[in-house]
Amino acid sequence: MAQHILLLIFSWLIMGVLMAQLIGIDKDWGEAREAAKFTQKYFLAGTGFLSVGLIPLALYSGQYTISGIAEVVDDIPFYLLQLSAICVIGAAIVQSAMYPFHRWLLSAMTAPTPASALMHAGFVNGAGILLALFSSLLLASDTMNILFIVGGFTAIIAQFTKLLQVNVKQKLGCSTIAQMGFMIMQCGLGFFNAAVVHLILHGFYKAYLFLSSGEEIAQTKPEQPKTLRIRPLQGVVVLFFGGLGAYLFADWTGKGLLLNSGLLLTIIVAITIGQATYNIVKEQSLSAIQKIIVPPMLFIAGIGLYALMYNGVSMLMANMPKISEPLPLTSVQIIFGAIFLIGFFIMKLGVYKKFPWVYVKLMNLSQPNKKSVLMYKSKSI
DSSP states (O other): OOOBHHHHHHHHHHHHHHHHHHHTOOTTOHHHHHHHHHHHHHHHHHHHHHHHHHHHHHHHHOOOBHHHHHHHGGGSOHHHHHHHHHHHHHHHHHHTTOTTSTHHHHTOTTSOHHHHHHIIIIITTHHHHHHHHTHHHHHHTTOHHHHHHHHHHHHHHHHHHHHHOOSHHHHHHHHHHHHHHHHHHHHHTTBHHHHHHHHHHHHHHHHHHHHTHHHHHHHOOOOOOOOOOOOHHHHHHHHHHHHHHHHHHHHHHOTTSSSBTHHHHHHHHHHHHHHHHHHHHTOTTSOHHHHHHHHHHHHHHHHHHHHHHHHHHHHHTTTSTTSBOOOBOOHHHHHHHHHHHHHHHHHHHTGGGGOHHHHHHHHHHTOOOGGGSSHHHHHHO
């Protein structure tokens, strides 16, 4: 709000310091102290990235405000733009726990549940705000594909690792990483306003999930995992409603109507609606008529509310430069988009379960720092 980059850097630093203190608020708990130290290193690294990215840019241009830098990006040498943009991206992906910086979030479970709700619903969202503030820098430096690939790769890995977790808060941690990955993907496709909408929705959703995690534990019981099977008629219904939902999404938000990066988001929406429809048509407690009526009611209401929020946020961000810049489809986007979709279906179909080495690799990737888990208790036994 103050615009000055020195105040932004200082606030970024203080935000990290305070969050680390909340993670280690129980000073008598050894694991909490170790988790605070571990996460603080990442937060300081994020502040370092941000400082290296913005201070040389300000010194060269003579502009010390966010809006001032946005106005002169075309007059700054390309090498400096790229260096600054990569460092700003570095600060963002550290804050949002993108791979390979994801382990700090999985090590922060020593925080009390309300602090975890704040961290997952607010703190990690700062990355999306930062990228939106410097959208002009990212576009001018030609670094959007970095965001797209890092976000997409992290989203795939985090969704896989979420399926392996038995701890509720660890599941929610992997879910947050996946959601932040998708948000970074949206930034990489040029839809910074959509990323901000995603952050708002994720904030409410994830805060609720953390605050209700105790209730979920109380109601959880062992169940045999369901095998994905779908009949031909059910498949037709899923495809039809997925396509219809994608069309409404593209029409009401204006994304995906042209052959550009918005098309990838529309395809993801189609898959999401198809998955929701599948869950409904397989529900045995619903009648055949209800299975036909319920899916369109749900996705029309959901897409309608999303479209209202998307257009509202776009209006609020109208004075910011380049908040929505759909990019021409490139070979990198098409290839990695295909990899993203293949990874999604491999996850949903459970193919990865047939390869033990994949399970082991994913389980190792999703482990917290060893000093933040049962180190002190084991010494006292």
